[in-house]
Amino acid sequence: MNASLGTILSDFWDSFYNTFLNGYKRLLSICIRRKKLFILIAIFLFAVSLLTVQLVGYEYFPAMDEGIIEIDVILPKGSNLDETKELVFDIHERIDNIFEIQDIIINLGNDGSVLDRSGSEKARLIVNVGSLDQRNRDIKEITQDIRGKLSGIAGAQIKIKDDSKVMGFSISDNEVEIQISGDDIVVLKKIANDILHDLESINGLTEIESSFEQEIEEISIKTDKNKALLYGLTQIEIGQQIQAKIDGITASRFSYRGSEIDIFVKRSDHEESSIQELKNLTVQSSRGIDIPLSELCEVTIEKSPSDIVRVDQKRTVSISANLYNRALNKVTEDIDKVLQNYRFPQGYSWTYGGQQKDLFDSFDELKNALILSLIIVYMLMAAQFESLLHPITIMLSVPLALTGALMSLFVTGKTLSVPAFIGIIMLSGIVVDNAIVLIDTINQFRKKGKERDDAILTAAPLRLRPILMTTLTTISGMLPMALDKSEGSEILVPLAIVVIGGLTVSTFVTLLFIPSFYAAFDEIIKRVTKKSA
Missing domain, CATH: 3.30.2090.10 (Multidrug efflux transporter AcrB TolC docking domain; DN and DC subdomains)
Structure with missing residues (x-):
């Protein structure tokens, strides 16, 4: 029985592969004859993928659903413990009927930290909504539900956040933070109030507040x-x-x-x-x-x-907010328009802090790492092939693999985050492997006396099976990570999606477009050689 099943599967695979191989040979011959058309198609696809970057959106790290929501309650300075207790119990009663809530822990007063200088006017409610597989709504929806139930409470500042953590450490307190610096505290207060009012019209911002709101x-x-x-x-x-x-x-x-x-x-x-x-x-x-x-x-x-903060010896006030159902870069674009239209007095300036600053700094460093990795890969291939042009042909698979990476993020509704960017850096080293094998095989056949087009038409079908097997095994290894729904998996899902999408596209790029680019560059070399001769 097992032998017959194995034979059936083997026959099915052979039949499928032979059909695929014959179709690939016909398509490859068209690519060689109409290489200019296929090069234009490749350039068009890459240009379209660059346009999807704005649609995909950026964020520092993906939001992680750990089932914990924190509600910080801050009453006016001087409030006694009984007043704080009464308000906290009122909050408890308002949210206790939410179906997903399993238990609520209440802390009155400060949290015992030496850095926490608050007294009886502060409290914290830690709300446990259970793991993701125990409920139908994600933590963002539950958090928004809690905000709606507590929106009518006056006389206290209430902050609600679903704390995201990476490897047990909090990413940042504020997803959006604007730091305004100047000398006069009165002028700073006016600027902060004006900008605070303008930010309220931006879609996707919640819990907008200024550090001036906690005056004593x-x-x-x-x-x-x-x-x-x-x-x-x-x-x-x-x-x-x-x-x-x-x-x-x-x-x-x-x-x-x-x-x-x-x-x-x-x-x-x-x-x-x-x-x-x-x-x-x-x-x-x-x-x-x-x-x-x-x-x-x-x-x-x-x-x-309550606190006087100085940055570069200038008094600084911060405006902070959190996000809801909108990517960080899209919200930042709207904030940029508000700040650019506002007339700051001479001597007053603004800058970003919080996750926005972390995002910009991290992406700059990762961009430099990507460029450095591409340079190192090119140098190694130039030494291997003893040519400066053939490595360029191989490296063209990287930007076209980026097309697949960005498209996969767009289709799955994920954003370009730090883990996704790390996946792109990994991809730049993985996708060139198949192209190296293909170009090296073509060069070997040309050394044996075959013409360029004959060498391509012979080498590409010969390397088809190894290229397909390498891609399929890598994608199969990444699929469980991409489909994982357990707690904390959000951090690795974008990385896996980027690798899968990039590898899938780069495989077709290697099999179809790389031969076209190879033939085009070879013609350029011949023309340059004739002119120099």
């Missing part, structure tokens, strides 16, 4: 220098006395069993609970006269940013 109230004490001089006081002396009366001072140190303990002295009668009580504080002059603080200083409550 603080008491500003401005000393009247002239009045202070009348009483013989300086700004430093006034500040030291205010600090001593409000916070206390370290009066001395007490030695105990080899250790020194600070002795801290502080008023115990009452604390200043209002700005009026602060104004009534007295400052003692050098003559021992108690002077009310309101006599010497202007005491007001002002709002200021």
